Amino acid sequence: MPVLGLGTWRMGEQARGRANEVAALRLGLDLGMTLIDTAEMYGDGSAEEVVGEAIDGRRDEVFLVSKVYPHNASRKGVIAACERSLKRLATDRLDLYLLHWRGRVPLRETVAGFEALRGSGQIRAWGVSNFDVKDMEELLALPSGDQCAANQVQYHLRCRGIEWDLLPLCRRRRIAIMAYSPLDEGRLMKHRQLLTIAQRERVAPATIALAWLLVQQGVAVIPKAADAAHVQDNKNATDFALSEHLTQELDAVFPPPHGPVPLQVI
């Protein structure tokens, strides 16, 4: 899985933003941010349509991720939802399909649906999102539960609770963590101390926030940007070398957890 990608939450919600959103996603692909993360929920399917337009003619360049609503995640429901997503995305396969969050459908059923989709080639791999340690343990104990490839959770400088237990668990089980809202939905760019550090380093604050995530082992990062300049700042994170001194400075401003912290979900 590519380690730096493109989020799409809030894309496709307004017709007048669509051309910019498609252009931002294409720019991201041009710059090598080849993972695109979307969901049937985003814009009620409209975000998937925006992605479909952006990847038209370049499907093979993209690692494509979408998510199923919990209420669609029964064995049959997950297959039908995936087929609707594939249609909106104008493709015949997903590289990764995630359960968006845990709902009332027994996990065993969802896993059976995911495995059927894997068998038919409509998805290459499956995973979950917003699963805490207990959820992961329950999942991993199920038949084929150990086939889970990823857990997408909130993770950024101001939200480091997963470092205590969830991140080590996922690393041990070779399950990728996908860091969502890596810029704290844009709020990190207003953080006074981060702004001061970024000014000194002569880069955008987003570049530092994402570079810090990119050095965390086993973590993929999916910032959302509809603005072309933002896409470029985000890509710059791959070229920004975090010094030991800067890492310590960030740890002082944004301390790691000192004990278990409930998973923070948006």
Ligand SMILES: NC(=O)c1ccc[n+]([C@@H]2O[C@H](COP(=O)([O-])OP(=O)(O)OC[C@H]3O[C@@H](n4cnc5c(N)ncnc54)[C@H](OP(=O)(O)O)[C@@H]3O)[C@@H](O)[C@H]2O)c1
């Ligand atoms: N699984 C889940 O439950 C879940 C939950 C939340 C998010 N996600 C996924 O994770 C993705 C990212 O999270 P997110 O969209 O919540 O928040 P985010 O990526 O942390 O932040 C997005 C916001 O930051 C702005 N931004 C992006 N790059 C910037 C830059 N370089 N400088 C200044 N501002 C910048 C964007 O503005 P512009 O758009 O104007 O450029 C947008 O307002 C989502 O899009 C979605 O795919 C998943």
